[in-house]
Amino acid sequence: MVPEYNFNYKIRNAKKEEFARVGKLLVAVYSQLNGFPKIKEQPHYYDMLRKVGELTKNPNIELLVAVSKQHDIGGAVVYYHDMKDYGSGGTATQEKNACGFRLLGVDPKSRGLGLGKALTLYCIDKAKRSNSQTMIIHTTNAMKLAWKMYENLGFKRAHDLDFMQADLAVFGFRLALKNEIHL
Template identity: 25%
Template structure:
């Protein structure tokens, strides 16, 4: 029998930032082929900058054998996440969920989202938000499976494509958890 490698989830440290930037770029590079070149350059630059910026409330990483294989950032508002207070989101938002292509299919994205949900509940939030686009079809399937629903009023049209808003109602989630226990 092969050795099962356990995934651990923890808060990132400042020393993890370059590895997180590389991981996010590796994970998102598959979209370079379907984006206009200038858009990809801007997107990849913003991805790298986000690994070093001070706007996230939390940077959560997943590791296997000490190697970072996944990450997600948790922001407290649409202003912090996107510089867009006009979206009116004053609750946690997850951004830049990334899993190394070599580690996909192991439930790492789900673990990172579950940790984001746990932290959002700790903060007393009633919703957890995210944004994605149709080119990320497998991500959308996962979000919907985990209970996220479209939040049309938070959609962003960035010119190239529609960035769709999704929201998870944590109050309903809490109710379901309490009903089960």
């Protein structure tokens, strides 16, 4: 069972009619990050953000949103049931028995409500109910605030998952989902 979170937002799969709003939100969030490439520097990346809903054509990919009672989208994240579909650089797409999430963004008007953490916990809960052994995520220096949250939730730096996205250093993290049984 997916836990309910203590705020006026519900986390669920985005509806097709919300895809464009989510894309705009992610473009706005990422383009405002200090130290993150701007639209002119990585137009293909921002085009992917703008069209984020298209990722859900793959049944192994979910676009999750945190929606208020007033139907405002406060944040979004893309969940990958299988890392082969993750679409990042580096070796992450070769990880076996692993799931992940990426493209987490929270509307600046909704910051401070715990939506980023709630979306992350929702993904972790989903992953723990899957057959995955590990969860993979990536972040950048522009997202240092999120690093602490991820580490507090049990994610460990995974240098083998690091890669460069053009001139942007991207850093990998792993979370063990299942405890090993030792006989």
